[in-house]
Every structure is written in structure tokens, then in C-alpha cells.
Amino acid sequence: MSIMQTVVQSSHFMVINHVCKRPRVACGGYPDADEPARFIFTRRGSFVVHVGGKAFFARPGQAVLVQKNVEYRITHPDSDGCDCCTDVWIDDAMLESLGLTGVAASPCREFGHDLQFQKTHVEMLLGMRHGGNDAPDQAEEVLLDTLDYLLRSCAPFRAHTRHSAVARQVARVEEAIIGRVGENLDVHELAELAGCSPFHLCRIFRSRTGQSLRQFRLQQRLGTALGRLGEGEEDLAALACDVGFSSHSHMTEAFRQSLGASPSELREELRHSDLSRLGKRLRAPSGSRSRLI
Numbered sequence: 001m002s003i004m005q006t007v008v009q010s011s012h013f014m015v016i017n018h019v020c021k022r023p024r025v026a027c028g029g030y031p032d033a034d035e036p037a038r039f040i041f042t043r044r045g046s047f048v049v050h051v052g053g054k055a056f057f058a059r060p061g062q063a064v065l066v067q068k069n070v071e072y073r074i075t076h077p078d079s080d081g082c083d084c085c086t087d088v089w090i091d092d093a094m095l096e097s098l099g100l101t102g103v104a105a106s107p108c109r110e111f112g113h114d115l116q117f118q119k120t121h122v123e124m125l126l127g128m129r130h131g132g133n134d135a136p137d138q139a140e141e142v143l144l145d146t147l148d149y150l151l152r153s154c155a156p157f158r159a160h161t162r163h164s165a166v167a168r169q170v171a172r173v174e175e176a177i178i179g180r181v182g183e184n185l186d187v188h189e190l191a192e193l194a195g196c197s198p199f200h201l202c203r204i205f206r207s208r209t210g211q212s213l214r215q216f217r218l219q220q221r222l223g224t225a226l227g228r229l230g231e232g233e234e235d236l237a238a239l240a241c242d243v244g245f246s247s248h249s250h251m252t253e254a255f256r257q258s259l260g261a262s263p264s265e266l267r268e269e270l271r272h273s274d275l276s277r278l279g280k281r282l283r284a285p286s287g288s289r290s291r292l293i
Helices: 092-097 115-131 136-153 164-179 187-194 198-209 213-230 236-242 248-259 263-271 275-282 286-292
Strands: 002-009 013-020 037-044 047-051 054-058 062-066 072-075 083-090 108-112
Touching: 002 115, 002 136, 013 115, 013 136, 037 115, 037 213, 047 062, 054 062, 054 108, 054 164, 083 115, 115 136, 115 213, 115 248, 115 263, 115 275, 136 275, 164 187, 164 198, 164 213, 187 198, 198 213, 213 236, 213 248, 213 263, 236 248, 236 263, 248 263
Parallel strands: none
Antiparallel strands: 002 013, 013 083, 037 062, 037 083, 047 054, 047 072, 062 108
């Protein structure tokens, strides 16, 4: 079941809150539908965008851009879970202003990002919910600043390892981790899925993703937890258990190390998300912005 709610719309973009859960039917897009280009930011759960025989993971820590009129198919590693994403439809003019058009433009691209950007994305969505339609020009400006920040800070690791066999091995491991985020699959189980030794898996996984297996797993857990905090999650102990932490205190410590705040503090901050405040932070000089975002 797919629920789509338009949050804000301007002359150049539309932001849609997209929730997908069982039963799922016909997930994907087709060129005869004249679909615009779209950025997909995952707030909760994870899913895979299949384009031209390649798999692109929409998950916490990684945004996906699908170009205009590209046929794609969606699969869900966690078939029983609930996936929530912010689906940003953008027109040709906005895409060109971001430097993402032209003959060399890939039909689908991944943009790795950190937990700080994950929080910024959630704040952007909540700020738009709180008043984006009342000030569409401001919402558009904040969206452009957010996308510009993503494009300038995204991780380049995917370009470093393109061997198809390696890509398939890493993809199998990624899918296992994001599909079973609440479990602690050890390196031997993951290596068996990849069909290689634990040492070789650790090496190729870091080469392709820029992260260790532990860092990748932690990012998925914190990213999904952050999305649920943005939804106003009250039971933090249950949240910690759901995303695979051993306890509430374990999750709290992980958030403090990554974002400098506890889950309850982050939840309260997200409740008061404001486009004006976020816009000022995004447009701050790069040095001060890294301390504020």
C-alpha cells in the first residue's frame, strides 16, 4: 500500500511524503507516464531502485536521483517493513541549475551523505509541513540550498569500484544489512552471502562504500531512528530495540557521538523545525555551517 501526500508545490518542484508498506503493488515508474526527475531521500526503512539492470539503494545515508522519464522498478529488502521517503519532483530548469542535465547525465545516481545531512533533510520536510505552502518561494530556496549542500558534500566512493562482480557482492551485503537492520549479522555470515572471505569482504566493502561494515550498519540504524524521531516517536526504548540497539542508553550514546544530542533532544528540536532558521544555517559560511547543521 502506497500513500502519497503532497507537502508543498511551487512552479519548479513538488515535495511528496511517500509511505510504502504491505501490501505492495506495482512499485515503480514508467517513461510513458511523463514523470519528472526526482530526488528520493529515505527517512525510514530502505528500498532498491532498479534501472537498466543496476540496483541503487535508497536508504538512510544515501539519496537517489532518477532522471526524467526513466523506467524503474522498486523492491523492498525488508518485505514486512514500512519505508518512508521524501520524494522531490523537480523540473528541467531546476535540474539544470544544479548541473545534473546533459548528454552525460546518468539515468540514476546515488549520493552518499552523513547523519548530519539526514537530520537536515528531515528538518526540511517538517519545516515545509509547518508552512511551506504559505511561502513557496522560501521553500524553493531552502530546497535548492539543501540539494546544493548534498551535491557539494556527497561521498564519491561509488565511482572508485565499478567491477560488476564486486558490485554484486557488496550489493548483496548491503541488502542483507538494510533488510535486517534490527539484527546483528556478523562478518562471517555476511561474507558467506557475498561468497568471499571476511577479510576480502571488509576490503571491498570499504572500497566501494567508504565505510566499514560496522559504520554502515550504525548509519542505517541511526538514520531510521532519526526518521522516526521526526515523526514524533514517543517510546524510545522500543525504538532502540526496533532498529537493533541493545538498549535505550546504547542508542543515546550513539546519537550523542554522531550528532551531539540525545534522541529526546533531537525529537524536540525536530518538532520545532522552521524553514527560515534552516535556510540561514544552510547559507552560512562553510566553516560555521559545519558546526550548525
